[in-house]
Amino acid sequence: MKTTTTIAAVVTTVIGLALGITAVQAGDPLKAPTEPITIAGKKPVEFDHAVHRELGVACAACHHDEGHNPRTAEDIAALADRAALQCASCHNDEFANPKLQGRKDIFHANCRECHKAGFNDKKGPTGCNDCHTKKKRKAIEGC
Ligand code: HEC
Ligand code: HEC
Ligand code: HEC
Ligand code: HEC
Numbered sequence: 225m226k227t228t229t230t231i232a233a234v235v236t237t238v239i240g241l242a243l244g245i246t247a248v249q250a251g252d253p254l255k256a257p258t259e260p261i262t263i264a265g266k267k268p269v270e271f272d273h274a275v276h277r278e279l280g281v282a283c284a285a286c287h288h289d290e291g292h293n294p295r296t297a298e299d300i301a302a303l304a305d306r307a308a309l310q311c312a313s314c315h316n317d318e319f320a321n322p323k324l325q326g327r328k329d330i331f332h333a334n335c336r337e338c339h340k341a342g343f344n345d346k347k348g349p350t351g352c353n354d355c356h357t358k359k360k361r362k363a364i365e366g367c
Pocket of ligand 3: 286287288289290291292308309310311312313314315321324329330331333334
């Protein structure tokens, strides 16, 4: 009797855990990546959320919705799919404003303009190779 009860309890716990873990994975809220990501394209750029978070740059400095309303961390967490955050999901050949269709246009306007103007008294890199290189950064990480 005792053994049967114990086995039943163990089985229930294992099933519960399995279901619990699945549920957590399915509904995992989107968060800023902790590791650098690669912004892919003809001239790829390695971009580190953590560097910008430490500076105090808000999510909404870069992320907005179809009405150009700012997206907060909470808005992002509630999104079903990270594809909604891909800049090119809106900024493509069909985008209403022709000046905001190209990758160079939107990324340079967003990234480079802030680096030039500065944020909290800190300027960011503006040289082409400061952003368009991964070799230098890999070498540093490898030391
Ligand atoms: C602050 C970072 C930053 C700096 C500085 C920067 N870029 Fe970029 N650039 C980007 C990002 C991000 C992209 C998007 C990645 C992609 O499309 O390959 C991009 C895209 C591009 C593209 C691809 C355009 C396309 O439509 O495929 C070209 C070409 C380019 N940059 C040239 C330059 C040149 C030349 C300079 C220097 C005068 C420069 N960039 C400086 C961030 C930067
Ligand atoms: C300085 C600009 C900037 C800031 C600030 C920023 N992001 Fe991002 N984020 C990006 C770019 C650029 C991408 C890549 C978009 C693309 O590939 O088209 C991205 C991608 C993401 C992704 C998808 C990652 C993946 O692997 O596909 C998530 C999730 C995300 N950001 C969450 C956040 C959250 C949450 C915050 C605020 C805490 C934040 N971001 C702040 C620029 C930024
Ligand atoms: C859900 C659709 C959507 C996504 C995703 C999106 N944008 Fe936009 N973006 C817009 C709209 C709408 C405007 C306003 C257009 C106008 O005023 O003509 C805009 C305007 C801009 C502008 C010009 C105004 C400004 O804020 O300086 C830049 C630069 C820009 N977006 C960059 C980005 C970048 C970088 C990403 C990815 C991190 C991104 N956008 C993702 C819809 C989007
Ligand atoms: C709101 C202002 C702001 C925006 C928007 C912004 N940056 Fe930056 N970024 C900075 C500042 C300031 C620094 C310098 C940080 C320091 O010196 O500690 C920096 C540093 C960097 C660096 C050098 C540090 C590192 O990660 O190796 C890279 C590369 C970079 N940014 C890429 C980007 C790209 C790509 C984008 C657009 C997707 C972007 N930044 C958007 C302000 C910004």
